[in-house]
Structure formats: structure tokens, C-alpha cells
Amino acid sequence: MGRYLLSRLGQSLVTLLLATVVVFAGVRALPGDPARALAGEENNPAQVAAIRAKYGLDDAVWVQYWRYLTHSLTGDFGTSVRTNIPVRSLLAGALPVTMELSLLALTVAALIGVLTGVLAAVRRGRPAEWLANGFALLGLSVPNFWLGLMAILWLSVAWSIFPASGHVPFLEDPAANLAHMALPALVLGTGLAAVIMRQTRSSMLDALSTDYVRTARAKGLRERTVVGIHALRNSLIVVVTIVGLQLGALISGAVVTERIFALPGFGKLTVDSVFQRDYPVIQGVVLVTATAYIVINLLVDLLYSLIDPRIRVRGDVA
Amino acid sequence: MSAPATGAAADLLSGDAEEPLLRVRDLTVGFRTEDGPVSAVDHVSFDARAGELLAVVGESGCGKSVAAMALSGLLARNATVSGSVRLGGRELVGASPDQLRAVRGKEIAYIFQEPMTSLNPVFTVGRQVAEVLRVHEGMSRTQALDRAVELLDLVGIPHPRERLRQYPHQLSGGLRQRVMIAMAVACDPRVLVADEPTTALDVTVQAGILDVLRDLRDRLGAAIVLITHDLGVVADVADRVMVMYAGRVVERSEVDELFARPRHHYTVGLLGAVPSARVSGGEQRLREIPGLVPTLEQQPDACTFAARCPAADERCRSQEPPLAPAPQSSHEVACWHPAGTRPPGDRAPGDRAPGVAREESG
Ligand SMILES: Nc1ncnc2c1ncn2[C@@H]1O[C@H](COP(=O)(O)OP(=O)(O)O)[C@@H](O)[C@H]1O
């Protein structure tokens, strides 16, 4: 287990380093000169030169990269060239919103997806399965933005169950925070719930026809135990893998969902900074997103090895 | 006090002396499938007595496993079961799910053919053995684990305490099958059904497993139903034998009697060309009999073996032979023209080499 953890951790660090290179190079490959953009209309060469000097844009590329890397590692992402607010503060404000949204969506999706998936497998060929399958099909085919708009129209505007948009920090007022987050999380989680449901259903069907489930029944265990422990634990191995693969979609879905519900998260920050060619902010946003992605994948892998002892003991997984 | 059945045959059909531990009568199983109904087991009757090892033999697809699973209601939802299974006087066919669950693992325990896949890969061996004790004996976690150590020791697993913490994939096939046995005998079941427990194992490992089964029969006094198609195994460990073909019992006998005087042509075929080939301890596998076990939509009023039988005639194809005491022997056979017997004025077709089935015209 220890060795597995170490090698997996090493892999993640290398990936992260590569991510910094890509982010750094990517931003510089964008068309347009930031110094000139900053100088504005006048385009006074002296002013442009001053700006270049101020942001170190005259240095050799690798010097710039090294500075960027060391600063990033200490959490210093520079200041926004538009607002002069430290990028770190911008990120710190946006990160909790997006994290909360994604976690809530993931929780909602896992709960709904696993429950309905198990139900569909156990009640195979009965109305409950058709209902669950229909739900999954809808969840997969309805785009987020449409679902979000409908949710706002009906649940917020027509019936006033949830607030339509905006955000209240959790620490300020937890109840209001959750009320604002409920709809976006539901909307963002629906697609993932459908994916999880379908995967759970099919791997539960596989598990229920295995020899070890037959053994569990022959031992005189309750059907609850047979399904909920012996079959489900094995099915979850596949489900966790699928969820891991879907997290990218969840993060990009969060961007769209934040726009719809006007949440001040990473999505808003990203879109704003790209439109304003605010390089330090873009770099910070992308780097943090990449880091989050790598960390989540690491967690998924660890979870995977917790569920499946064959990986834990063998200690070498690609 | 009832004398041990002289002719097991007569005793069986007349019934009532003293009820045996497991009394199965007219067990019939059909399946509803997408391709229509399938008849898997047809009016199977047998008794299993405490301290006795009953072998069930027959080619693949004869309904041995289905019959075994039907005993405690383990079949899939698309199965329909009728007849009677009485365990210690209690009827199990039609019993409630709760009643059946209380019987499974506690009074009727199973060992399956596939040791590699019959244990749950994500739980430790200890947990899986302890589970059955906790469910049926109400033991605490630690009690159950302590007992599990004893059980692993009982079935001959070295270093049981370390094995307890391991996962199935860390064990060899033979060890896994021993774990299955430990799990099966954990609650001292009265009936132990072993469905081809050695088929997937090396010959050397097989012998060890059979020793464990024999030992359990003698020590725990359980009734063991051993399903196998290895006649060497039957000769080695069985007390009585029941031969199944296409869902029916076609012959039933004490083991020595069956090997000495097989009466059904199918049994003769299974035993090979020389009917008296009492196995000399070595391995004697099932010999190929030309043709296949038919998959039947419904059971015909005919001998289902007729199409492959060297002795079949019109009667065999139009009338089902009942399981009845065989002439000139002390066992039962379901055949109009039993092998090795010569009704006056009749050539005994069964004395020809088996396997050369008469060609059916058309
Ligand atoms: N769930 C099922 N649905 C339909 N047919 C089945 C099912 N289980 C078993 N059968 C059929 O029952 C017959 C007997 O099978 P089985 O008892 O497994 O044979 P064996 O003697 O090899 O153990 C076979 O023809 C098999 O196809």
C-alpha cells in the first residue's frame, strides 16, 4: 500500500509540473501582446516598454517560467492586470464556490445514481426498471443549460421554491447558502447521476449473476446483505472508475452552471479573465483547475484501491 | 427400531418406515426462458441419510445442479419448482423466503464447483467464514473469527490465523475450495451438497478435498450429496449412487452393486465398455457416449435415452419406463430392457458394447 501510494504521488507531481509548462506556454502562445493591450489606445512605445519591464516580459522565456514556477509554488500568482487585486485573493474567493458546487453535485449524483441503479438491477423487467432507465435517458440527453433554465423558470420563478441566482457564503448563512446551491447542484449532478445509474445497473446485473453471490445466498444471508454488500461492493469498483473519468465533464459543466445561476466561482473568473486577456488570472485559474483535477484523480485511485483489495496488495497499477 | 433397508429400492418407493433426514419426492423443475419453457428436472425422488454419502452422477446438463439448488430454493426467479423436499420432517418446497434463508447455510450447506469465483474477491477469507456464523449462530465478530480459525484448521488449511486476513486472490484453488468447505460446515449442517467440488482442481488436490468430505461425513454425521461426473470419485467415497439422465433418475443403487451390475444402458455407457470394471482406485473419467443430452421443452412419455441407446425399441420411444426394482439385482432402474439381464426368448441387446447406438431412421 505504501509503495503504491508513493508511486502514485510521484506520478501526480510529474503531471502537475507538466501542467505548469503547458499553462505557461499556452498563455504566451495566445495572439496579442499583453503589454500593448495594457497600454491601451495610445500605444506609446515608452509606456509599453515600462509595462514590459514591470511584468518582466523582457526576460528570457525560461527565466520567466522559473519565476512563474517558484512564485506559483509559494501561492503567489501575481496581481490581476485589470483590477490590481492579487490573483490569490480572486482564486480564494472563487474556489470555495466551485468546490462546494462540484461536491454537492457529485454527492447528489452518487446518491441518486447508485440507488436507482441498484433498484433497476434488482427490479429487472419490472416498472421500476423502466422508470429508472427513462430517467437515465432523460438525464443524459437534456443539456445542462436547458435544464438550468427550466429549473429556474419553474422552481424559482413560478413556484418560488429556490432562489433563482446569486450566492451566499456558507459561513455567513449555511441555510441560505444551501438554498442557493441546491438548484445548481441538482442541475449539474443530473448528467452524472444518469451515467452512474447506468453503470451501477449494468455492473450490479453482472455481480448478481456471479458465483460469489450464489455463495452468499447459499449461506443464508438476507437479500439485503447479498445485494447491498456482496454485489454492490464489487459493482462500486467499476462505478468509481467511471466517476473518475467523468470528473472532467463535471468541472467543465460547473463553468456553464455557474454562468446560468450567476455564481461567483471559477467559471465566472475564467470567462471574465479570458475576455479581458488578464494573463495572471488565466494562469492562476488554469493551474488551480489542473491541480484540482490531478488531486481528484489521485483520490479516486486511492478510493479504488480501498474498495478492491486485489489492487492494494499487488501494489502496481498502471 | 427400523432395520436398515434391505432393498433400499423397495424401502424408497413405499416410503414410511422412518423418515430419512432428507426426503425428496417428485422434485420437478422447469424454467421459463425467452426461447420457451425448459424442463430441467423431472420427478426426481431420493433420500439422503445422516452419515451417508450419496453420489449423483450424469453428464453435463442432466439437471444435477438444478436439482441440488432446488432443494433450498436457490434457483433463479424464472424457475418453477414442484414436488416435495422434506428436511427433518419440514417441507421446503413452497416455504417462505425467511424460512428458506434460515435453512440455507445452517441445515443445508453447499460447496460449488468453481473455487476460483465462488468466494467474494473484495472480502477477507475470515470475514466470509465469520459471516455465516454471525448470521446463523448469532456470534459476535471476535467469537466468529476465533471459530473461523478452528474451521480452517479442521479442513486442513495451514496457518489458519494468517489465512484469515488474506483475500481469495492470495489463495490457491485448492485452498479456496477448503475455505468454501469450512464455510459450508461452519454451522454443522445436516445436509452438505457438494456440486462437483473437485472438478476444477488438480488430481493431487482432489484427493485432499475428498478426504475432508469423507472425514466430515464420519465425524459430523452429515448427509453428503456429492454431485460429480468422475466415476473414480464415486467408487472412492460414495455409499450410494443415483444416476441422472436428462432430468430423470434412471438408476439408483448401492455403490458396489452399481459398479458390479449396472442395469441402465446409460450407466453402462458411463462405466465404459466393460460393465464390471470396478475402478481400481485410479482415475476413471466418464467415457464419451455418442450423442448429446437433449434439452427438453417438456418431458416425453418415453425413455429420454432411447435415441442414444443400443437397446431401444418402439416401447422405449412411446412409454416412459418407471424407476423400479431391477431384475436379478438389488437396485432400481428405469429401463424396459435392463442391461445384463436375459428375459426368456429375448436376445439381450444391452450386452452389446454400449455406445454403438442404433441409427435412427429419418
Ligand atoms: N436459469 C436457467 N434458465 C434456463 N435453463 C436453465 C437454467 N439453469 C439451468 N438450466 C438448464 O437446466 C438443465 C440442467 O442444468 P444443470 O442442472 O446445470 O446440469 P448439470 O447436470 O450439468 O449440473 C440444462 O439444460 C440447463 O440449460
Ligand SMILES: [Mg+2]
Ligand atoms: Mg452442474
